[in-house]
Amino acid sequence: MHSHAHKIFRQLLCIVFAALLSFVANADEVSREQIKGLDEQVQDIKKDVLNLSSELAMLEEKLLFPSNTQVSLFVSMHKGDDFRLDSVQLKLDEKVVAQHLYSFRELEALQSGGVQRLYLGNIKTGEHELVISYSGKAPAGGEYKRSGSYRVTKDVGPKFVEIKIAGPDSTEQDIQFRDW
Amino acid sequence: MSLRFSLAALLLLPLFAHGTVRPHQEMRDIFYGEILYHAYQHDYFEAISHLDIELGQYYALDEPDLDSLHWHRGQAEFAVGDLELYYRMHQRAGRAIEAVLGKNVAESERNEAAFRLARLYYRKQDYVNALHAIELIKGEVPEKIRSDEAFMRAQIYVSVGKFNDAITILKELKGDETYRGYIEYNLAMAYLQTAQTELAVAMLDELGKLDSDEEAVLALKDKGNLKLANYYVDAGDAEQAAKYFSRIRLDGPFSNKALLGAGWVAVAQQRYDRALVPWSLLHEREQTNISVQEAMMAVPFAYSKLNVHGKAAIMYGKAMDVFASEIDSLDASIKSIREGKFLTALVSKQADKDKNWVVNLRKLPDSPETRYIMELMAAHDFQESLKNYKDLADLRQFLTTWLDSLAVYEDIIDLRRQYYEPLLPQVEKKFKKLDSRIRLRIEQRDRLNERIKSLLVLRRPVYLATANERADIDRLAKIKVALEANPGLATEETLYRLERLSGVLDWRIESEFDDRLTTAYKNLKDLDGVIDDLNKQYRAFVRTRQAATQSYEGYTIPIKQLRTRLHDTQVKLKGIMARQGRVLEQMAINELDKRRKRLEEYQIKARFALAESYDRATKEQEKKLLEQSAITPEKTATTKTETADTEASATAATTTANAGEEARP
Numbered sequence: 025m026h027s028h029a030h031k032i033f034r035q036l037l038c039i040v041f042a043a044l045l046s047f048v049a050n051a052d053e054v055s056r057e058q059i060k061g062l063d064e065q066v067q068d069i070k071k072d073v074l075n076l077s078s079e080l081a082m083l084e085e086k087l088l089f090p091s092n093t094q095v096s097l098f099v100s101m102h103k104g105d106d107f108r109l110d111s112v113q114l115k116l117d118e119k120v121v122a123q124h125l126y127s128f129r130e131l132e133a134l135q136s137g138g139v140q141r142l143y144l145g146n147i148k149t150g151e152h153e154l155v156i157s158y159s160g161k162a163p164a165g166g167e168y169k170r171s172g173s174y175r176v177t178k179d180v181g182p183k184f185v186e187i188k189i190a191g192p193d194s195t196e197q198d199i200q201f202r203d204w
Numbered sequence: 205m206s207l208r209f210s211l212a213a214l215l216l217l218p219l220f221a222h223g224t225v226r227p228h229q230e231m232r233d234i235f236y237g238e239i240l241y242h243a244y245q246h247d248y249f250e251a252i253s254h255l256d257i258e259l260g261q262y263y264a265l266d267e268p269d270l271d272s273l274h275w276h277r278g279q280a281e282f283a284v285g286d287l288e289l290y291y292r293m294h295q296r297a298g299r300a301i302e303a304v305l306g307k308n309v310a311e312s313e314r315n316e317a318a319f320r321l322a323r324l325y326y327r328k329q330d331y332v333n334a335l336h337a338i339e340l341i342k343g344e345v346p347e348k349i350r351s352d353e354a355f356m357r358a359q360i361y362v363s364v365g366k367f368n369d370a371i372t373i374l375k376e377l378k379g380d381e382t383y384r385g386y387i388e389y390n391l392a393m394a395y396l397q398t399a400q401t402e403l404a405v406a407m408l409d410e411l412g413k414l415d416s417d418e419e420a421v422l423a424l425k426d427k428g429n430l431k432l433a434n435y436y437v438d439a440g441d442a443e444q445a446a447k448y449f450s451r452i453r454l455d456g457p458f459s460n461k462a463l464l465g466a467g468w469v470a471v472a473q474q475r476y477d478r479a480l481v482p483w484s485l486l487h488e489r490e491q492t493n494i495s496v497q498e499a500m501m502a503v504p505f506a507y508s509k510l511n512v513h514g515k516a517a518i519m520y521g522k523a524m525d526v527f528a529s530e531i532d533s534l535d536a537s538i539k540s541i542r543e544g545k546f547l548t549a550l551v552s553k554q555a556d557k558d559k560n561w562v563v564n565l566r567k568l569p570d571s572p573e574t575r576y577i578m579e580l581m582a583a584h585d586f587q588e589s590l591k592n593y594k595d596l597a598d599l600r601q602f603l604t605t606w607l608d609s610l611a612v613y614e615d616i617i618d619l620r621r622q623y624y625e626p627l628l629p630q631v632e633k634k635f636k637k638l639d640s641r642i643r644l645r646i647e648q649r650d651r652l653n654e655r656i657k658s659l660l661v662l663r664r665p666v667y668l669a670t671a672n673e674r675a676d677i678d679r680l681a682k683i684k685v686a687l688e689a690n691p692g693l694a695t696e697e698t699l700y701r702l703e704r705l706s707g708v709l710d711w712r713i714e715s716e717f718d719d720r721l722t723t724a725y726k727n728l729k730d731l732d733g734v735i736d737d738l739n740k741q742y743r744a745f746v747r748t749r750q751a752a753t754q755s756y757e758g759y760t761i762p763i764k765q766l767r768t769r770l771h772d773t774q775v776k777l778k779g780i781m782a783r784q785g786r787v788l789e790q791m792a793i794n795e796l797d798k799r800r801k802r803l804e805e806y807q808i809k810a811r812f813a814l815a816e817s818y819d820r821a822t823k824e825q826e827k828k829l830l831e832q833s834a835i836t837p838e839k840t841a842t843t844k845t846e847t848a849d850t851e852a853s854a855t856a857a858t859t860t861a862n863a864g865e866e867a868r869p
Contacts, residue, residue, distance in 0.1 A: 054790050059585050062787060065780045066592045067293050072773050073599045076766070077253040078260070080606055083762060087613055092751055098234055133244035139237030180747070186234055204234045204272075 093146035094182035097122065097154070098204075099189065100139040107168065107191020108161040109134065114143055114187075115155040116176075121145060139186065147183070152176040154185065156199060162192045172199035232275035233258075239283070248291035249598070255284055278313065285320060292591060294328055305340070312346045319345075319353045326356060331363040351380045358390060367394045385414060385424035392428065408432045412451055425451075426458040433465055442472045460486060460495035467502055476509040491526055492575040494802070500526060501806055504813065513821035520814035527807045534576065534800045541792050547785045550590065551597040580795040589788050596781040603774045610767050613759070620756040628752070635745060642738050649731050656724055665717040668724060673709060680706050 085094070097114055101107070109131055114122040122143040126134075134140060157171040168191065176185055184204035190196045231237045235258050242251035259280060262273045273280060285300035301324065304317040318340040325334035338357050345353050354377050361370035374391040377383065388411035395404035411428035414421060433448035446469045452462035463482040470479035483506060486499040504519035540546060580586050659667060669677065683702060687694040 053794060054585075054787050056585070058787060059589060062780065062784055063292075063588065063592060064295070066596060066784065067295050069599065069773065069777050069780055070291065070293050070595065071296060072769075072776070073602060074249070074253055074256060076606070076769060076773065077249070077602070078256045079766065080609070081253065081257060083613075083759075083766070084609075087616070087755075087759065090751060090755070092747060098238070100231070100237060129245045133241045136240070136244050137231065137237065138241030138244045139231065139234055140241050141238050184234055 091182045095147045096184045097143040098139050098186045099142045101134040103137045105191050105194050106163050110160040112158045149178045168192050170198045174201040233272040236276045252287045311343045315341045334360045355383050367397045370394045385421040426456045430458045442469045445469045464495040476506040479506045513817045517817035520810045524810045527803045534796050541789050576799050577795045593784045617756045624752045665713045668720040669713050
């Protein structure tokens with residue numbers, strides 16, 4: 025009885041494997057060499073495009089944001105701050121120069137220690153007033169809004185200002201400005 | 205989630221957890237922070253591009269140690285390799301990591317670099333070089349990569365056939381939470397390779413009993429149980445096979461295979477009604493699945509074995525309808541792929557946003573039926589090709605945007621030229637005037653400075669006489685000369701007055717010399733301030749003039765060269781993208797074709813089985829009719845009861861199958 029059942033079982037398996045093999049043999053397969061060769065070509069073109077990207081970025085900076093007028097405003101958060109930042113607005117001399125709504129991924133990048141260049145533009149040498157306003161959700165719930173201002177002194181060279189913001193649960197100051 | 209997906213996800217996890225693409229305790233370079241911002245969002249192209257610029261500028265400096273990137277240099281050099289690896293630029297990543305290995309670095313850094321290199325080669329399935337790289341690790345392995353390194357080493361050993369070494373490492377690793385499940389599975393596979401079957405079975409059994417809520421571990425448990433069940437199928441031990449099939453979750457990635465296998469195990473035991481339980485469950489599932497399609501043939505097969513030929517014939521008929529409709533769908537899908545719809549759908553923006561995009565691709569108009577290629581799409585080769593294709597699509601977009609940007613830059617440059625060029629001659633004239641005025645003032649100041657300095661050395665009070673005093677001195681001198689020429693005019697009183705006045709003047713000039721010298725010095729300092737201001741104005745003027753000129757000059761040739769290179773790259777990229785697209789299409793068509801042929805095979809079998817079942821059902825019916833006409837009414841009643849019993853047992857089996865959880869194989 026047992027051997028008969030085993031025989032049926034084996035026959036069934038043989039049928040399934042035979043069918044499978046016949047299908048595989050008929051297919052016009054893509055070879056691994058073909059995939060590997062293409063992958064190498066893709067890597068080469070990535071390298072070319074990256075080189076072009078770097079050169080274009082430098083050309084763009086020289087042409088559009090020359091160092092004597094260039095100003096960059098960076099936004100960062102304290103590492104591990106679980107404040108759910110929603111939006112940031114930047115004003116330079118009472119004019120809104122940047123507004124940003126944060127995606128989850130962007131927020132995660134900020135919370136992990138990344139620094140976002142939120143504004144790259146041109147200003148004259150001298151004193152300028154920078155105002156930042158941001159809002160978001162506090163970890164405990166409820167909306168959290170803060171605002172702060174800073175006097176930016178633009179000299180002959182490019183100006184870089186970092187604005188570090190904090191949530192309600194942070195032990196750090198709400199907004200810290202730093203000239204780089 | 206398929207196991208392949210979960211495996212890939214788990215392999216990536218340690219990279220993010222322990223990779224060097226993470227900030228220093230304190231961010232000392234704002235631009236490095238910006239690179240991290242892109243890297244954390246998996247925007248590797250931007251991150252690499254920025255990092256290339258930063259490192260390029262850093263190494264071009266005369267004193268790079270004074271640059272703020274200096275604080276992150278080590279991290280940045282590691283990050284290059286990591287980012288390139290994430291961006292699947294393995295060749296460059298390998299070179300970057302080898303560069304770190306070639307430097308005189310600390311043992312921990314060197315070991316970390318060697319580990320990264322080994323991982324890179326392993327992913328490229330270059331196991332010999334992976335082994336060579338992992339063997340470069342000497343001394344203490346950094347804590348943060350210790351378990352990753354050990355697991356990677358074991359995987360490499362398995363890949364090159366050093367199973368006993370792999371077993372030793374995996375045994376030591378047992379209990380490590382990061383690789384829970386994977387250690388047991390790999391250990392079992394290594395035991396199997398070394399013919400230690402009992403140990404392998406015991407390990408798979410242990411894996412199958414792991415307690416976990418993690419989807420990846422649960423999937424591994426199912427895989428282990430399936431492996432064991434199949435092992436017992438091969439060994440002809442149907443009972444044990446059934447036991448392990450029954451351990452597999454009904455909603456896991458291996459549930460279809462488990463249900464199908466459980467049915468065949470029951471068939472092997474000639475318990476067709478029990479085979480119907482898992483098969484009927486499977487029968488109701490997604491019709492594009494291989495196991496479900498096999499169940500469509502298996503269920504009527506079981507009914508025919510139970511002598512319920514009528515139902516078997518109906519189900520074979522239904523299966524044929526399904527197969528015909530699926531073949532049509534496959535034909536349409538192959539046609540759609542050949543028309544390029546598949547590639548269009550793959551790079552659609554929706555695909556990037558939608559987590560379930562592979563399945564939802566089919567909802568797009570004229571897109572192929574992607575359920576048939578789900579398994580293919582989870583395969584490593586297809587995934588790599590797909591990622592490459594998507595990357596190429598992004599690069600194509602970049603190149604188009606950049607070419608458009610170049611045209612805009614040229615417009616800007618033209619506008620600037622039109623604005624500045626007519627202004628510059630006038631500005632130049634004013635500039636020259638200002639320039640000569642400043643030069644004059646500077647010369648005057650320098651003369652004055654020299655005079656004051658000489659007065660400090662040799663006292664000459666007359667040099668500091670006022671203009672009136674000078675005029676008075678001159679006048680007195682003239683009077684003196686006139687009196688000498690006409691002595692008749694020179695009375696004693698006149699001469700006295702002349703002497704007195706000269707004396708007063710000399711006294712005043714002499715006595716006020718020190719104060720006057722101090723005032724002169726102060727005035728010189730004030731003049732210095734004025735000249736400084738003039739110089740600032742001068743420099744600002746020079747800068748502005750230079751900025752104006754540089755805002756439109758010197759760009760023509762670089763832009764022209766960039767445009768040529770962008771065009772060349774665009775042409776090259778187009779060719780590679782077409783080839784990559786054809787590979788993807790071919791893979792998908794092959795898969796669909798394979799499935800189509802399988803369905804055609806089923807169709808033929810179903811047709812014969814249907815005919816046979818129909819034939820048997822008819823014969824059965826004829827037999828009953830003959831018996832009915834020959835027997836007494838009492839006997840008729842008995843026969844009816846028997847037939848009803850047979851049908852009832854089949855119906856009962858179907859009902860049990862639909863009962864859900866309790867009907868697990």
